[in-house]
Amino acid sequence: MSTLERARRQLKAHPTALDAALAAGVLACMVAGSFVDPHGKHGVNWALRTPDVLSLVLMVLGAAALVFRRRAPMRVLGLTGTLSVVEFVTGDPRAPVAMAAVVALYTVAATTDRSTTWRVGLLTMTLLTGAAMLAGPLPWYAQENLAVFAWSGMAAAGGDAVRSRRDFVQAIRERAEKAERTREEEARRRVAEERLRIARDLHDVVAHHIALVNVQAGVAAHVMDKRPDQAKEALAHVREASRSALNELRATVGLLRQSDDPEAPTEPAPGLERLDELVGTFRNAGLHVEVARADHGTVLPAAVDLAGYRVIQEALTNVQKHAGTAAKAEVSVVRVGPNIEITVLDNGSGEDDGPFTGGGHGLLGMRERVTALRGTLTTGPRYGGGFRVHAILPVKTRTAPAKDPV
Template sequence: MTRTAPGSSAPTGPRQAPPGQDGTVTDQPRPTGDTNTDGTDGTPDRSSWSAGAEPLTGRMHRLGERVRGFDGRRPFWWDLHLTGLLVLAALVDASGGWKSIAFDPDVSGRLVVAMSLAFSVPLMWRRTRPLTVLGVLLAAALVNAWTGAHLQAAYLQLVVVFNIALRLPLRTLMWACAAVLVPVAVGATRYPVGSWDQQFVPHLYGIALVALLGLVVRSRRDWTASLVERARRLEVERDQQARLATAAERARIAREMHDIIGHNLSVITGLADGGAYAAATHPARAAQALEAIGTTSRQALTELRRVLDVMRDDAPPIAELAPQPALTDLGPLVEGVRAAGLPVSLTVDGDPGTQPAGRQLAVYRVVQEALTNTLKHGGPEAAATVAVSYADNGTVTAEITDTGSPQSSPAGTGPGRGLTGMRERTALYDGTLEAGPRRTPPGGWRVRLRLPKDSAP
């Protein structure tokens, strides 16, 4: 669209650019797209009715949300305002408009006003007592049909039908719809204007439509409530899963720190006691004990730093930082225990093959904890035996026995995390762990671990 000054004629052909220096005229391409322009500089025409207009559905949705929000916050005031509006409409019709469609225009005015109030005022309690309100409206509807006043306010029964469909069982709704049709049948019988179906069927359609609308709104409300409840349950389950994951991680770190610190401190204690005993007579042995204490301490610090690094937010992936001793490290483990003063013999039967790192760590930690318990509780004359076997089907069995005093066994040391940690590690791989005193001479303690084939955490 091109604007022209008053009194001038609008151009009829395609828009042309001003002539160039050589007098030629070139056609300029029209702008494409749906943008409305004013024809001068290509800017959008803000006077267009569609420019920046909000969709009607968006406005209606926002308006409905506001109404529902007000209804939810102040239901009494909403019911009061709505009932007042309906009472006003019913009284306006009772002022004389009802006579234009009445079957009997000579009905008393006071009766008409009373029926109008009976149709509108009880709607204040339509949500809390819908059946009682429907009974009052049905009584007024019967009087309305019998007298022939044919008041428009009788259609307010549909509001109660809607509330019954929204809140009460389906069987109650069916009886309510049937009851609302009774005054219609009375009016059609007393004042037969036209055919029966012309008076009865439109009311039937209206009642059915309102009842279906109430069922649709009820279904949508229940569906929304179920979604909200599901979201709440998922949020609770998410929080529970997070707490369980946190507890599991804390238990895992606690097991690692217990195994690392407990074992290494037991070794250091044994080395320190042996070095103190040998310092007076064998200075060279004391120097070896001090050197072994230093090596064990540095080893413990290294593994402890790895465990603590896992808890850092800026730490690399856990798989790179977590301490992962393997079954091949059983030899150095036994050597360290021997250096602490506990005679240990190690027997390995079979080939470990390609055991997963987690299974190897579980076996290693169980052996480590069993030897640590022997160091702490076995007594000075104790000796230990470690036997590890690998079956062809992938089953791993480890048995650790010692000859320590049963009175000094872990069972008599009170609550601790040693046996608990071993059982937790075994349960991760569906294995079995047996720990208890040996009943056959020479006594002592026995721990037996068995991890089945292809067990995964």
């Protein structure tokens, strides 16, 4: 850090000391100027006049007032202006007490708004110049009187320019800080949304395949001794379900890789084109499932396709786990106008309907998926027994309008 920079920081940390030094400098300039006669025989002459006691007192009071210019700028301006007027009226030879008023006017302009600067500046210029021209010992057209008008005007303009630049820099800094906060909030929001989406995917994958593994493992254990062929078939289904679970978990967790991580092949996100494969896994687990499709080969956006697949997967998983061993499920995928309607029905006996009535994470995940795509999801018990899941997904996805950050 340079010496100049250290000195600047110390002055900013002690503004009163800076004002005191400024006041001392202004006092020295006023006292020196009071000994100069600009109208001597040989031009500007030094020490041809000496200030009287009243002029010295006015100069000291005006300089002392500048020490408090930051705390009470308007009062300091009023005091230094009054001292200047008194000096204009009584001082002969005259001392430049108006220099203190010029510094005070600059301070007012630099610390207030533009309208206040205009009002106070014009009033100060008028009073000082009028007092110098009308009540001073010099003719009204003397250059000293015009100098009072010019210096006071430049002080007001200079203070206003400094204030405008400071406000402009502050506005730029605030916009930059606001933009940084907005970027951080947006990044946190995106991270939260991505975590939620990945959590839903993981839940769907794990819940579905682990439920199948559990059922098939139970079948294998039950028939292992009496029907080993059927046990082997059940274990083969366990193996297939676990392999599918691992593949989908690898594809989902692969999204968490960093950009510099080595690339690894991942499977594309599943969609309704794999509905037969999905239903086949449940049929192999012993669940009777019927499928009816009337979507007429509709090509769906990737998000809608994945959401439809996950809704059916979660609904059938719930049927497998909670609807009873003799349950039957019906799946329908129908194109109705601009929407795809997916319905999953079962006639289960409800041996364990806790997740349906208690609001398990599976139903919550389905609802969040559908709502995120501007669709609707209806779930509830059927009249006469069983459960119904009905999802309406738009064929063309829409996103919510972005809101301007506050």
